[in-house]
Amino acid sequence: MRDFVNYVFLTLVISVLTACYQTDSSLQGSSDKKPLDKVSLDGESSEDLWAKRAWIDKAARSLRYGEGISPAEDVDSLMSMPKDEIIEYLMKDLRFLDTILDFNLFFLGLKNDSLYRIERPAQNVESRNYDIMSLSPASLSSARAVWENGDYFKLFSFEHPFYNDELFYEVPTDRKSPGQSDRDYRLDNINLALDNYRQLLVLLDQRIEQGGGAKEFCEKFSEIHSSIENNLYKTEFPRQLINNFTGISTPDFDLQIACFFSDTLDFVKFKGVLARQMERVVKLVAIVDHPNVSTPQVVKSPLDILTFQNGDFGIESKPDIFSFQSWFKLPNSSTNFNRKRAAYVLKTYFCDDLTPINIALPSSHAGNKHADDPSCASCHYKMDPMAGFFRNRGIFGSNFENKNIMLFDDQALFQGEKYNSYMNTWKAPSELGREWNVGYIRSATDPKKNSYGDSIADLMKIIRTSNEVKQCLTKRMTEYFLGSDQVYDAGWVSSLAKNFEAADKSGDAGASSQAFKEVVKKLLLSNTFVKQDPEKNQCYDYAPGEEVSSLPCEVSFLINKNCVQCHSANGAAGGLDLSTWSKRGTGELNFSHIDRNGIQQTKSQTFEKLITSLSTNDKEKLMPLNKFMAPTERAQIYKWIERESSTAVVGGLK
C-alpha cells in the first residue's frame, strides 16, 4: 500500500515538475524561501549570473560542435568577460572548425548526425574519417578558409584539391612476407598491377593488328581489369585515392558503349587512354614515400586531412560541382531532363522551394506545354533554364560534352535525332542574342533581371555573386544556430546578410571569413538565442532602426518593402491598407480592407483578393503593380497568406 501511495505521489510530482511552466505564485512561493542571491553557487549567485552561465554553455555547444563547457574549464574567467569576447575566445577553439564544416554540410543538405566516424588504422590508434570527398570537398575548403582567414565563399567554388579522407592503414602482418615493410609490400602490388597493364596493351596491339569486334576484347579486358583493381587495392592505400589518382574505377564510356551496344571500338584511341592511366599508376609509387603520408594516419580535426593540390604527382584534380554521392542522389532521367538537379540547386543555394505561384507569361516563349500553361510555368520557368546547366552531365554525373550522345541514369541512351531534340530543349531563339536559354531566372517577363550562362562553371559564378545566395546562406545560418522552427523577421536576416554583401564588394579574400564570424557572433548575441523557451511564431530580433509594426513579423518587412508604398493608410489603393494588422469589426485579425460601400471586408474576402493579386498571370493586375518582387519574397508572403487563410471564416479560402 505504501508503495502504491509513493508511486502516485512520484507521478504527480514529476507531472508538476515537467508540465506547463509558469512563474506563478506557487513556484514563487517555494523560491522565496531561499532567495536566489542567498544561495550558494560555488560562490554567490543571482538570476543574472545563472542566465549568463547558461548562455556560456549554450554558446560553447553552438560553437564547439555540441560540446559545452566541461568541468575542467576555467569558467570564472569566462564569466568575467563580456559576451562578444567569449564568442571570440570560443571561435579560437579547433572544435569551431567542426562547427563550420557541419554548418556547410547543413547548408548543402548533406548533414548527418555525426560529422565523422572513428576508425582504428592500427591497434590503440583512433582517427577520424570525415568522408568529405564523398560528401562535399567544397565544404572543407570553405571551413578551412574561415579558420585561416581566407575566402569562405570557396563553398561556392568549382575548384578544390583532392582531400584524402580515407585513412592510411597499417598493412596487416599476415599479408606481408616475414620481415617485409609496408613500403615494400605496397611497391610489390603496384608492380603487379603494372604487369597487368602491360598485358592489356599487348592485347590491344593484337586487336589493332588483327581487327575484330569489341565484345570479345571486352571479356578479356574485364578479367584483367579486375586483377589490376585487386592488386592496387591490396596496397591498402585508401581506395578513393587510388580511384581518383588513377581513374581506375571510372568507366570509360566509349568502352561501355562498345561493349554493350555498338561492338565498335577505336582500339588505338583506347590504347592511349590505358597508357595514360598506367602512367598515373606509376606515380602512385611516389606517394608511398610522400613525407605527409604516415601509416597509420591519425586525423584529429579537419586540418589533419591529407591534401593533394592540383599538379601533385602530375595528377590533375577533377573539380566538380557535386561529389559522386551527390550525383548519385540527383539522377538525371530521360524524362526529367536534369530538373531534379535544378530543383536541388534552387532550393539549396537560393532557398527557392519552387512554391507554385502562377506567373505572367512572356509574350514569346518556347511553345511547349510547360511554357504555355501558367500553372506549369510557375515552376518550370525557373527550373528548366537551371536544368540546362547540367545538360551535358549524364549517368552518375559523367561528362558527355562534345560526345553527341547522352546516357541517362535510367540507362536510356540518346543519340542522333533524339540527342539533338534533347539539347534543343535549351536552345535560345536567335533573336535573343545568346546560344542557350540557360540561367538563373528571376523574372519570366524581364530578361534583364536574369543571370544567364552556359556551363556548370558559369552556374558556380552566378551562385558566387548572387545576393539571393548570400541571403539564403544567412537564413540557413539563422536556422542552424537558432533553430529551424522559429520565425525570423526578414528585415533582420537581410541586415545580417549585408555582412556578406559588403565582404564581396571589398574584394578582400579574408573579408568573407570575417563576415561569417560576424554573422555567427550576431546570432549568438541575439534575443532569440538568449530567450528561454521562445514562442516559435514570435520574432525577437529586428534590424537596427527597423520600426516594429503590428504586422505579423514573418511578413512585416516584406509587405513594407513591396506593398505599403501603395497600400498604406495614406491612399489605400483598392481600399486595402496593408500597413496595419488588428482585430476588425468582423472580430478577426485582418488588414483594413474597405469596399466601395465603406464596409470592412472579412478576412477570407481580403485574403482571396491577396492570393489572386499575388498569383495572377495577368501582368496588368499582378502585384506589386509594375514593380519587381523577388520570387522567394513573393513565395514567403504567399505561403503566409495560405496559412492564414486556413483560419479564416468559412466562405473564404480554405
Add this chain to the structure above:
Amino acid sequence: MNRLSRLYFKKTVKTFFLAISLSVLSVGSGCSRVTDTSDVKASGAPVGGFKGYAATQKVIATRLFEGARDSFNFNPYLGYEGSLLKLLGSFENLGSTTSFENSTPNAMNMLLWQIIFSGLSKDIAKSCGDGSLVIGESLKYNYNSSFANRLGALCMWPEAKVKNEANLLNLWLAVQGFDAPRQEFDSWRDFFLSPDSPYANSTYQEAIKAMLMTMFLTPDFLLEH
C-alpha cells in the same frame, strides 16, 4: 499475496505510473513557459523539439565523462539496436535534402528515453564511489573528477550529513548545467530534501537513480530551446 506476486505487482504498478507520468510529460512538454499572455501562447503550440540523440549523448559525455566524446552512446540501453535511436531526433538525408526527423515528443519516443535513462541512471547510481560507469560486462567510461566527486558526495544517502542543498545543487549543475531556470532546481531540491519525500529513507541507489531520471527526463534537458 505471496512474495513473487508482490514483486510482480510492485513492478507492474511502478511501470504503470511511470507510463502515466511520461504521458503527462509528453503533453506537458508541449506547453509554453513564457510569462506574458499572448494569443499564440494560449494555443499551447509546441515551441521546441528534441535536440536529438546525438546532441544529448554529447552533452552527457561532456558533463559526466572524461575522453568519451566520440565513444559514449545510448546503444547498450536499447539492446544495441542502433536504428531505434533515429526515433529520438536525427538528421535524415532524404533524397537530396537533409531534415531533422522525429523531434516531436510522443508516447513511443518518450518510452525509449525512459528505457535509456532508467538504465543509465541505475548504472550510474550503482557506480557510486567507483569513479567510472560500467555498462554490462565490459563497457567502461571514466567519470571526470568533478562529476565523480559530486556523485560521491551523495553515496552516503540517506544519512543526514549528505542531505543538503549544496550536494544537490552540485549534482544538479553537473548534470543539468544551467539549462533549466533556477526555479526548477528549487522544486527538485525541495522534493528530495523534504522529510516527507519518498526518498527520504531510501537507499542511495534508489535515491540517486530517481535524482538522475528526474533531471534527464525534463524538457530543459531533452528539448532544443
